Amino acid sequence: MALRTEREAAAGVLLVTLDRPAKLNAIDLETAGELTALWQELRYDESVRAVVLTGAGTRAFCTGIDRGVTVPQPPSPYTVDDPLLRVGPKANDLWKPVVAAVEGMACGGAFYLLGEAEFVVASREATFFDPHTTYGMVSAYEAIAMAQRMPFGEVARMSLMGTAERLSAGRAYEIGLVSEVTEPGGAVAAALRSATVIARYPTEAVQGTVRAVWSAKEAARTQAMSRAPALIALGNLPPERQAELFEGRGGSGEPQVR
Template sequence: MPDSKSDVDLEFSTLLYEERDGVAWVTLNRPERHNAFDLTMAEEFHRLWTTLRHRDSVRCVVLTGSGDKAFCTGIDRDAQVPQPSSPFMVDDPGVALGPKTADLWKPVIAAVNGMACGGAFYLLGECEFLIAAEHATFFDPHVSYGMVMAYEAVHLAQRMPHGELARLALLGTAERMTARRAYEIGFVSEVVPDNAALLTAAEHAARTIAECQPSAIEGTVRAIWAARELAKGQALGLAPHLVQLGNISAERQAELFAARPKGGGWRAR
């Protein structure tokens, strides 16, 4: 029996997991289904996020997909999802996919390596930022198949302009947003030439984050999401508590300031 939740064995049937230098590398591993998620993957994602809450060796997460064709194409069309008989209750396995839903405030970077559509936005909507390979594309197929794009729209409304979201949602499978266009509207923070460069860029960002004081990083993540989800007054009311909880001592801050690189050490983006 494991001694604590941090000792849980992170082995999965639909995800690949690797941990090094404070960074957890998580890969959706159903390339034969374009990394579409099924009920097993949804359960494994929720188990992963809740376990990482207790795993102090992990300070940042990189999330990507197997292969070079798809990051994730939403729910597997063959997945059978039993529904309650009441119209007032819906079982949606997608709601268990995201890290914030599991109360994980360690930063998650998405490295988008191909198509991302439909239920992929449950995941992307709860990541800190996205880096994309040049060939990555984004679209949503719901309306093309007579379905309402609802949960995905709520996630994306926080991350892209209204008109861009409306176009992506309403044109369905007839149009795909390129990585370059996603960068232009601020949905993607960086575009790189290929998957090799994608992993390099993600590793640079993740290792930089992992080298920082965890409480400062997690408090900052919490503040960013509070600003996004709460009214301004509510978020500002939370800010002093996050500062008090996350700041290291003044003495330690001075040590880090004195040790900072002189005359450079930064990367232009």
């Protein structure tokens, strides 16, 4: 199993952990399937009223799709098969509140998950970045997801700078991506405290509020997402060229953190 779940039974909170620390909690096809199945299952589980989502270990929350995954693509610039499109709660019609707890790196495909959480709690050592452009790939779904919760200029900068720059937890808090910054190792505990408070409130009121908040940006998000497949198909380098760039690490030196 690539996921680990722990129930706070009395509190009505479920802690969900991406449990692939050796792979920096990257998502392979098994993990993607488990996430989809879990979110769908939770729609029917009345004992769970709030969820905390995190990654195992302290090095990474999630680093996106596992580089070892091969996903065949249809020969059309208008269609992209993306295994991460169904890994988030909202993509599976789950409207229970989800709080993300970030320790270490959150990058690339991690934004499919962060983009569908109600809010994000992060350790002060957490960093956020999007490596797509460095490796000759279009950041489409990731950038769209972050555009729902970050200022335009910050999304553009993070998406375009690739691996050359990382957004610190402090800066993420200043721009509204992160709602609380904790000491190292404290993100999960802080997220659980918030989730426990929310889970005490009447379920109908909480889920209605979640749906109302998301409806404020739903139309723009849906329209933007519909354009993503063609942008990715037309803008991505061939897989073999992406692999060359990845092996070369896309440049030298340590990334700047701001």
